[in-house]
Amino acid sequence: MKHLSPNKRQAGGEYPAGRNVENEAKQPLSPKPQRLLGEGLRNSANAYPDKVAVRLGQTSYTYRELLDSALKVASALQDRGLNRGDRVVIFMDNSWPCIVSIYGVLLAGGVFIVVNPNEKSSKLKFIIENSGTRFLFTDGRLSQIFIPVLQETPLLEQVIISNNADIIQSNETDCLGFDELLALEMHKIPSTHVISSDLAALIYTSGTEGKLKGVMQTHQAMLFSVLSLIEYLRLSFTDVILLVLPISFDYGLYQLLMAVNLGATVVVENSFTYPSSIYKKIKEEHVTVFPGVPSIFAAMLATNRRNKLYFPGVTRVTSTAAHLPVSFIPDLKKMFPNALIYKMYGQTECKRISFLDPEYLELKPASVGKAIPGTEVFILSKEGQPVGCGESGILYVRGPHVMLGYWDDPGLTAEVLKDGLFYGDRVLCTHDSFHMDDDGFLYFEGRSDDMLNIGGFKISIIEVESALYSIPGVVEAAVVGSNDPILGQAIRAYLVVEDGIDLTENQIKRNCLESLGKMMVPKTIVFLDKMPKTHNGKIDKKLLISMV
Numbered sequence: 001m002k003h004l005s006p007n008k009r010q011a012g013g014e015y016p017a018g019r020n021v022e023n024e025a026k027q028p029l030s031p032k033p034q035r036l037l038g039e040g041l042r043n044s045a046n047a048y049p050d051k052v053a054v055r056l057g058q059t060s061y062t063y064r065e066l067l068d069s070a071l072k073v074a075s076a077l078q079d080r081g082l083n084r085g086d087r088v089v090i091f092m093d094n095s096w097p098c099i100v101s102i103y104g105v106l107l108a109g110g111v112f113i114v115v116n117p118n119e120k121s122s123k124l125k126f127i128i129e130n131s132g133t134r135f136l137f138t139d140g141r142l143s144q145i146f147i148p149v150l151q152e153t154p155l156l157e158q159v160i161i162s163n164n165a166d167i168i169q170s171n172e173t174d175c176l177g178f179d180e181l182l183a184l185e186m187h188k189i190p191s192t193h194v195i196s197s198d199l200a201a202l203i204y205t206s207g208t209e210g211k212l213k214g215v216m217q218t219h220q221a222m223l224f225s226v227l228s229l230i231e232y233l234r235l236s237f238t239d240v241i242l243l244v245l246p247i248s249f250d251y252g253l254y255q256l257l258m259a260v261n262l263g264a265t266v267v268v269e270n271s272f273t274y275p276s277s278i279y280k281k282i283k284e285e286h287v288t289v290f291p292g293v294p295s296i297f298a299a300m301l302a303t304n305r306r307n308k309l310y311f312p313g314v315t316r317v318t319s320t321a322a323h324l325p326v327s328f329i330p331d332l333k334k335m336f337p338n339a340l341i342y343k344m345y346g347q348t349e350c351k352r353i354s355f356l357d358p359e360y361l362e363l364k365p366a367s368v369g370k371a372i373p374g375t376e377v378f379i380l381s382k383e384g385q386p387v388g389c390g391e392s393g394i395l396y397v398r399g400p401h402v403m404l405g406y407w408d409d410p411g412l413t414a415e416v417l418k419d420g421l422f423y424g425d426r427v428l429c430t431h432d433s434f435h436m437d438d439d440g441f442l443y444f445e446g447r448s449d450d451m452l453n454i455g456g457f458k459i460s461i462i463e464v465e466s467a468l469y470s471i472p473g474v475v476e477a478a479v480v481g482s483n484d485p486i487l488g489q490a491i492r493a494y495l496v497v498e499d500g501i502d503l504t505e506n507q508i509k510r511n512c513l514e515s516l517g518k519m520m521v522p523k524t525i526v527f528l529d530k531m532p533k534t535h536n537g538k539i540d541k542k543l544l545i546s547m548v
């Protein structure tokens with residue numbers, strides 16, 4: 001196939017010469033379809049210019065302010081040489097400059113990459129070099145991490161710094177304060193020739209083996225996911241969404257994207273580190289949507305046992321990123337008496353895979369539901385054959401939300417993107433074990449490497465963890481495999497128990513015996529004061545395994 005050179009390409013949208021535009025203008029216009037992510041902001045700013053888009057601390061930012069600031073960023077980026085498809089790293093806290101930068105990059109026709117501000121220099125450097133990034137948005141607070149990167153990689157040409165912009169002086173790199181950038185005069189409204197199959201973002205994720213991979217997502221894939229999620233979560237422009245998850249994590253990022261697309265309000269926090277201030281926020285800000293991960297819910301339930309938590313104003317609670325133990329559900333329902341509770345499952349490679357319709361929470365509490373609207377899933381055996389109801393296999397995902405691949409990594413891409421139903425169709429192999437019941441509901445059994453082999457018996461880590469979570473007093477549980485000279489592998493459980501509760505190793509084992517087969521009772525129990533977590537709030541299993 002002959003490739004077109006960029007200067008021969010012509011993006012749609014401009015009228016070909018000779019067309020009678022005047023006459024056409026008299027025809028009633030149907031609403032312009034949304035094709036790009038940034039158009040969501042333009043539409044909301046048009047419909048609700050004075051509505052609060054973002055609440056941060058005590059400060060409110062309207063949709064007009066968000067669009068104006070993002071356009072300024074976009075214009076400055078273009079003036080400074082950003083071209084369509086150029087990657088831009090945003091290494092910042094959940095903050096106003098971070099949000100403005102994301103939309104600024106989109107409106108400039110760039111591809112944004114949000115990097116968690118807790119990452120070390122080596123990871124930041126890897127991402128900048130892997131993605132070939134020339135532009136960095138960051139924060140003076142993070143100078144100790146990004147300055148070494150500036151010194152080591154000649155790639156970076158422009159650095160935009162919020163807070164203490166004067167912190168660095170570099171001859172090679174052009175540095176500018178974020179506020180200075182906003183104060184620049186905008187010469188012209190930035191225009192791009194971006195189309196919906198262009199990339200909108202790279203989302204870096206590390207697999208179980210630890211290698212960072214840049215998930216390539218186009219505008220159409222991300223917009224599709226935004227709309228699919230909005231549909232099943234039954235969100236509207238009146239919602240107030242609380243964002244405590246990092247924006248570098250796709251679960252956090254999509255809270256922002258959904259809110260902006262709808263014209264809703266997002267209340268931005270940096271983390272769940274100070275739970276009592278979050279509980280206050282939920283009430284004061286009239287939060288209606290509370291997205292969390294199981295470790296957040298574990299902390300809330302532990303507090304709730306001492307001091308009752310009660311949030312009647314919340315109407316949607318969502319959980320994904322890790323398995324939500326069934327034993328959490330009754331207390332969550334009391335804590336959020338008016339909320340639909342969504343158990344969900346996703347992978348960065350396609351954003352979200354499934355959700356359990358809240359109406360089925362009581363009937364199928366252990367399930368993660370069915371495929372999200374507009375997509376499909378199926379389970380195949382290791383040999384690639386369809387499995388029957390109740391049989392385990394590997395979950396595959398098909399739909400417009402599936403990534404294009406990993407940036408610059410055809411080898412790793414081939415491990416997860418497989419041929420689909422017809423030539424050119426591609427499906428995502430999750431490498432996760434699942435089974436489906438007679439009604440088509442999905443049950444997560446674990447990552448392929450979450451299955452332990454104890455003397456020839458296949459044991460699901462999720463099943464053992466669920467049994468541990470149902471023991472009164474257990475706040476968090478994580479199971480890993482350890483080497484065993486006789487059985488090959490043995491089960492080791494790490495537990496955090498509630499303050500003031502005295503649980504012994506023997507009591508735990510006895511409790512497990514009541515609900516699990518003998519082979520599934522952990523051989524070793526290790527009590528921890530605190531469970532190690534990744535930046536995304538998942539339990540850090542890699543660290544636990546290295547502690548064995």
Ligand code: ASP
Nearest residue numbers: 251320321346347348351
């Ligand atoms: N995609 C996320 C993950 O990687 C979770 C989600 O939003 O469903 O865990």
